[in-house]
Amino acid sequence: MISAAYLNPAAYGGLNGVNRTVWVLSHILADQKFLSIFSMLFGAGIVLFSESIEDRAYRPARFYYKRLFWLFTIGLIHAYVFWHGDILVPYAVCGALAFLFRRISPWALLAIGAIILTVPALNYWIFGSSISMWPPEAVKSLQNSWAPSQMTIDAEVASLQGGISEQLLWRIPETFKMETFVFLVLLGWRILAMMMIGMALYRLEFITGALDRKTYLITAIVTFIIGFGLIIHGVKANFNNGWSMEYFHVFWFALELYGECICGYRLYICSNGIT
16 A cells, blocks of 8 residues: 555545455554564663673673664665665664663663653644644645545555666655654654663563463453553544544544554563463
């Protein structure tokens, strides 16, 4: 599907019948859930790697940042040549920041992660709530990106089905937007927050499977109800509001953000803690 359909599935094709079923199932069960898992694992890996290097009487920063440099380099190649949705560059940048917090107490890490996680939700709330005060040309530009014209759709499809030069003309500006605006408003805060939480949960021995089975089972049930409950409610509300641009930016994003993070957390518990 076209890029606009990622946020607004009604922007491309018919959102009914099989199309609707496939989108709802993939969105509820998979979309963005693994970003939370991988981010927490990355955070846990920071602590694990640092402890391993320090046990050998070395300073971990030199080895760690060397790895991040290559992660960042490979990510840039991946993003600009193959796919604008690359996640390696954001992980490298957020990992560089998270590393600096690895020694503080796990409860402080949890608190900092929770606070950071509110930033992208607040950004989108401010963004959506202020639309009525925007100049008309800015609102029209947002509407065009939310529900692009057939001409815009055809141009994107033609670019991505063309040769490498046509693809790069479309991909390079999209990648730059992902690694600047999207990263600073949304993605970077979320990844950094989940890395902090991952470091804390590793330090508390929660994600190492060291706690009793009952603790993991109760946590999995609670996070299942809260996480999937938020996402399902958000999906139903979006359909009820006709995939309104204003509703999405003011209300739905926060529901999705917290629901996806909680569901990713819950999936990790089920795959590592309970089993």
